Every structure is written in C-alpha cells, then in structure tokens.
Amino acid sequence: xxxxxxxxxxxxxxxxxxxxxxxxxxxxxxxxxxxxxxxxxxxxxxxxxxxxxxxxxxxxxxxxxxxxxxxxxxxxxxxxxxxxxxxxxxxxxxxxxxxxxxxxxxxxxxxxxxxxxxxxxxxxxxxxxxxxxxxxxxxxxxxxxxxxxxxxxxxxxxxxxxxxxxxxxxxxxxxxxxxxxxxxxxxxxxxxxxxxxxxxxxxxxxxxxxxxxxxxxxxxxxxxxxxxxxxxxxxxxxxxxxxxxxxxxxxxxxxxxxxxxxxxxxxxxxxxxxxxxxxxx
Amino acid sequence: xxxxxxxxxxxxxxxxxxxxxxxxxxxxxxxxxxxxxxxxxxxxxxxxxxxxxxxxxxxxxxxxxxxxxxxxxxxxxxxxxxxxxxxxxxxxxxxxxxxxxxxxxxxxxxxxxxxxxxxxxxxxxxxxxxxxxxxxxxxxxxxxxxxxxxxxxxxxxxxxxxxxxxxxxxxxxxxxxxxxxxxxxxxxxxxxxxxxxxxxxxxxxxxxxxxxxxxxxxxxxxxxxxxxxxxxxxxxxxxxxxxxxxxxxxxxxxxxxxxxxxxxxxxxxxxxxxxxxxxxxxxxxxxxxxxxxxxxxxxxxxxxxxxxxxxxxxxx
Ligand SMILES: [Zn+2]
Numbered sequence: 001x002x003x004x005x006x007x008x009x010x011x012x013x014x015x016x017x018x019x020x021x022x023x024x025x026x027x028x029x030x031x032x033x034x035x036x037x038x039x040x041x042x043x044x045x046x047x048x049x050x051x052x053x054x055x056x057x058x059x060x061x062x063x064x065x066x067x068x069x070x071x072x073x074x075x076x077x078x079x080x081x082x083x084x085x086x087x088x089x090x091x092x093x094x095x096x097x098x099x100x101x102x103x104x105x106x107x108x109x110x111x112x113x114x115x116x117x118x119x120x121x122x123x124x125x126x127x128x129x130x131x132x133x134x135x136x137x138x139x140x141x142x143x144x145x146x147x148x149x150x151x152x153x154x155x156x157x158x159x160x161x162x163x164x165x166x167x168x169x170x171x172x173x174x175x176x177x178x179x180x181x182x183x184x185x186x187x188x189x190x191x192x193x194x195x196x197x198x199x200x201x202x203x204x205x206x207x208x209x210x211x212x213x214x215x216x217x218x219x220x221x222x223x224x225x226x227x228x229x230x231x232x233x234x235x236x237x238x239x240x241x242x243x244x245x246x247x248x249x250x251x252x253x254x255x256x257x258x259x260x261x262x263x264x265x266x267x268x269x270x271x272x273x274x275x276x277x278x279x280x281x
Numbered sequence: 282x283x284x285x286x287x288x289x290x291x292x293x294x295x296x297x298x299x300x301x302x303x304x305x306x307x308x309x310x311x312x313x314x315x316x317x318x319x320x321x322x323x324x325x326x327x328x329x330x331x332x333x334x335x336x337x338x339x340x341x342x343x344x345x346x347x348x349x350x351x352x353x354x355x356x357x358x359x360x361x362x363x364x365x366x367x368x369x370x371x372x373x374x375x376x377x378x379x380x381x382x383x384x385x386x387x388x389x390x391x392x393x394x395x396x397x398x399x400x401x402x403x404x405x406x407x408x409x410x411x412x413x414x415x416x417x418x419x420x421x422x423x424x425x426x427x428x429x430x431x432x433x434x435x436x437x438x439x440x441x442x443x444x445x446x447x448x449x450x451x452x453x454x455x456x457x458x459x460x461x462x463x464x465x466x467x468x469x470x471x472x473x474x475x476x477x478x479x480x481x482x483x484x485x486x487x488x489x490x491x492x493x494x495x496x497x498x499x500x501x502x503x504x505x506x507x508x509x510x511x512x513x514x515x516x517x518x519x520x521x522x523x524x525x526x527x528x529x530x531x532x533x534x535x536x537x538x539x540x541x542x543x544x545x546x547x548x549x550x551x552x553x554x555x556x557x558x559x560x561x562x563x564x565x566x567x568x569x570x571x572x573x574x575x576x577x578x579x580x581x582x583x584x585x586x587x588x589x590x591x592x593x594x595x596x597x
Contacts, residue, residue, distance in 0.1 A: 170592075212453075
C-alpha cells in the first residue's frame with residue numbers, strides 16, 4: 001500500500017532485508033494474536049483484531065496521508081554537525097552513521113509537499129527509527145523550514161510527531177530547537193495559516209512541550225503514549241505505579257489536552273475536513 | 282586547595298594590584314608596563330577558570346547557600362509586589378511573579394524560587410514548577426506587555442516537576458505555549474540563569490532578547506545524573522556526563538546559545554551575595570538600556586532571528 005518510496009538504493013536494500021527477516025507474520029503486542037503481514041498492511045498497520053496501532057515509518061505515513069502521485073520531498077540533505085562532539089559509551093557520530101544506514105535517512109525527519117484530497121499541504125513527518133525520533137539541530141531546522149514554507153506559500157502545515165524528545169547528544173542545542181520551532185509557529189499563527197499537529201506513539205519530552213502541543217488542532221492516534229516526563233521517571237518520583245492508561249491518548253483527551261483521538265484509517269479525512277474549515281477566505 | 286579556587290584568589294590579588302597601580306600610574310612608563318603585564322596574567326587566569334570542571338560548576342550552581350531569586354529581588358529591585366495564581370487552577374510557589382522597580386522604572390519580575398530550609402524547600406517544591414507556574418508566568422508577562430513594561434526573568438530550577446498532577450494538568454502544553462508566546466512579546470525580555478537551568482522547566486521562562494548566565498550557573502537539556510543513567514546506564518558517571526553535555530556558561534556562549542556571562546565574586550555567588558547582585562544589576566542595566574533603543578517590531582524580529590539561527594547542520 002505504500003506508494004510513497006524514496007529512490008535511494010540503500011533504502012531498497014534495507015526494505016528487502018526487512019521482508020526476509022520479519023517473515024510473513026507479525027504478533028500483536030496488545031492482543032498477542034498472530035497476524036498475517038498482508039492483512040496488517042491492508043489495514044493501515046492496525047491490528048484487525050484489537051485496533052492496536054502499530055508504529056509505522058515516515059514513508060508509510062506519507063502514503064496514508066497524501067494523495068497518491070506527485071509528492072515533493074524537500075530539505076532532505078541536512079546532516080548533524082555533532083555540535084558537542086559527544087561520546088558516551090559510543091560516539092554520537094557513529095550512532096548517526098548507524099541510524100542513517102538502517103533507516104536510509106539523514107536524520108529523524110522528512111519534509112514533503114503534496115496534496116490531501118486535492119488540497120496542497122506541507123507535511124513534516126518524524127522517523128522514530130532514527131535515534132528514537134529524537135530532536136536535534138537538524139530536526140529543528142527541517143521542521144522550521146516546513147513552517148517557513150507554509151508561511152511563504154500560504155500552505156497548511158501538518159507535523160506528525162513520533163519522538164522520545166530532545167536529542168541528549170546535542171545537549172542544549174537540542175533544547176533550543178523547542179524555542180526555535182515554537183517561535184516559527186508564532187509566525188505561522190500570525191500569518192493565519194493552519195497548523196495541525198498529529199501525535200503518534202510515542203510523543204514525549206521536548207517534542208510534546210513544543211510543537212506537538214501547539215496545533216490549531218492537536219490530534220492523536222488511539223493508544224499513543226503522550227507526555228512530557230517519561231512514565232518511569234514519574235514512577236520514581238512519586239514512588240508508586242501509574243494508573244492504567246496514564247499518558248495515553250484517551251487520557252489526554254479526557255483531561256482536555258487533545259482535540260480528537262482519530263483512528264489511522266480516518267486520519268486523512270479528519271484533517272482534510274479541518275482544512276476545509278480553515279481554508280483562507 | 283581546589284585549583285580553580287586558588288586561581289580565583291590569585292585573580293583577586295592581581296586585580297587589587299591593578300587597581301592600586303591604576304591609581305598612581307599616570308604617565309609613568311614603568312607602571313604602565315607593569316600594569317600591562319598584570320592584565321595579561323589576569324587574562325590567562327580567567328582562561329583557566331573558564332575550563333573549571335563542569336561538575337564543579339554544577340555543584341556551585343546547586344550550592345545550598347547560593348542566592349535565589351528572592352534575594353536578587355531584594356537586592357536589585359524596589360517596590361516588589363507579588364502576583365499570585367494562574368486564574369485557572371492554583372498558585373505555584375516554585376515560580377514567583379511580581380511588579381517591581383528597577384532603577385526607578387516599573388518592570389515585571391519572574392523567577393523560579395527554591396527554599397532555604399527543609400520546610401521551605403518542600404513548599405517551593407525544590408524549585409520544580411507545576412503547570413500553574415508557567416501559566417502564571419505567561420499571564421504576568423502579557424500584563425507587562427499590555428502596559429509596555431520590560432520583563433526580567435531569573436532561572437534556577439532542576440527542571441519541570443515529573444509528577445502525576447503536572448502531567449494531568451498538561452505541563453507540556455503549558456511549556457509549549459510559553460515558548461510560542463514569549464517569542465512574540467512586544468517588550469524587552471532579559472533572562473538571567475542564576476543557578477540551574479534545567480531543561481524545559483527553565484526554557485519556559487527563558488525565550489528572551491538577552492539570555493545571561495552567571496559564571497557558575499549551568500544550562501542543560503537533562504541533568505548530568507539523568508544523562509549518565511540513560512546514556513551510560515550508570516548514575517555515578519555524572520561528572521563525565523556533565524562534561525560531555527557542555528553545560529557551563531563559557532561553553533554555552535561558545536555554542537552561541539546565550540548572550541553574556543555575569544562574573545561571580547570570590548568562591549561563587551554564595552560567598553558574597555551583595556557583589557553577585559551588584560554584578561547582576563550592572564548586566565541587567567546594560568542590556569535593558571540596549572534593548573530600550575529598539576522598537577517592538579525590531580525586538581520581536583531580532584529575538585526570532587536569534588533563536589531561528591540556533592543549531593548548525595551540514596548541507597550536502
Ligand atoms: Zn491486536
């Protein structure tokens with residue numbers, strides 16, 4: 001079903017590998033059912049038995065949200081400078097190389113301009129498989145450029161988040177990306193251009209505490225983990241187990257921080273309908 | 282003795298000599314040469330101090346006797362009148378807001394507040410805000426904007442409070458909103474990191490025209506302990522993590538993420554709070570003076586450009 005595929009060769013290689021190693025069946029982590037992979041693909045990577053939304057990569061996301069056909073990827077060549085020359089148990093530079101090798105991406109984000117039910121949009125999608133979708137200088141810059149394109153061309157901006165938060169290995173540089181993107185969103189807001197934030201599993205830390213929570217509409221997929229502090233850190237702080245469903249989409253909806261929780265199948269039509277409402281008059 | 286403290290003492294004795302020499306140097310060439318030599322020595326020592334270990338600075342930034350926001354308010358401002366509450370849920374004692382006067386001018390002051398004794402530490406939640414704190418801060422910032430008053434913020438927090446209630450009441454949304462709204466406030470904003478600049482809880486009141494760090498303050502995306510336990514899976518690696526994260530004022534300046542460094546007296550701000558406050562006041566006056574020459578549009582544009590340009594990248 002994924003019509004949107006990059007053309008670079010190393011990506012195709014990794015796709016082939018995935019088919020071989022993952023086999024034809026997948027187990028649902030929620031209901032423990034074994035599902036035929038083709039059924040899963042045909043069902044938007046949502047478990048046909050229990051509606052568990054599986055994590056999907058950025059290409060699949062783009063295929064689901066945009067009209068089939070021409071979609072222009074932009075700002076795809078940006079790479080991290082490793083501003084702190086960071087090394088923990090591994091060199092950050094090596095982590096970056098490994099992530100690029102396994103995902104075929106330069107960083108945890110992809111910008112694309114395409115159409116949604118015929119309406120032109122700028123779409124920025126995070127790649128969770130790239131160092132946990134963490135936000136460093138490149139993610140900050142690429143999302144900011146998507147927003148600036150939205151302002152310049154008066155095109156609605158949609159950002160799909162899937163991230164563990166700020167990228168520790170870029171230290172305070174990554175922290176400042178929160179301010180940078182939020183400042184760009186202030187300009188987008190002043191230009192009267194729609195901004196829709198889509199929160200998917202997981203959206204936590206500095207990503208939630210900046211652009212993910214600043215949409216004209218904040219829409220989440222069902223069951224996504226969404227929060228600022230991680231559940232384990234909270235448990236350590238309060239010294240007790242967290243209640244069932246804490247920091248999940250439905251919980252945030254109930255507490256008033258999401259505008260809607262929308263099934264992956266319905267996401268495109270929900271956003272499309274919102275864009276009609278928000279069209280510039 | 283700690284080498285950095287020794288360096289600091291050397292520096293002080295040299296500075297005293299310089300002052301004395303300046304007094305009677307006049308046109309005396311020998312005295313001028315001697316003065317030149319001393320100034321060079323001072324520069325060299327300052328260099329040594331700036332590489333003082335990141336962990337040492339973290340400890341100084343967290344020093345129990347370090348002056349907190351209220352002390353700076355008492356020493357630098359007059360006519361302090363506190364403003365409480367977020368008009369939605371409650372009042373957060375971890376963030377103070379209030380009207381004050383700075384050199385006779387009405388200003389808004391906002392800052393994290395830690396407690397000195399156990400009872401007050403708990404009351405102030407160790408300086409870790411709940412969402413109400415950020416919302417109160419934003420509310421008072423908008424008040425300042427309405428009446429065209431400059432805003433001073435003081436940052437000293439381990440970070441946002443990782444509690445159940447803070448999550449339930451949307452701390453992510455509260456922080457995010459502050460970042461966006463501060464970016465477009467039409468009045469001058471000067472932020473001083475006085476102690477710990479802990480991640481999102483710090484940044485939520487720090488999207489400013491000028492961000493100043495005190496010499497022994499730290500500013501970080503995660504605490505050294507947190508980073509150590511995640512990246513090294515060993516919390517005792519905190520000193521290595523502190524170094525790796527580049528959290529000190531000189532490093533933050535080098536990275537282009539802050540605008541100025543405020544020198545601290547003696548062994549750190551706690552050793553001489555009066556002088557520390559004088560240094561802060563001097564820096565605030567200087568930066569505010571600068572900012573007041575700019576129009577609201579210019580302020581907002583330059584603030585945007587500053588944050589817009591943070592973070593470099595390669596383009597292939
Ligand atoms: Zn299932």
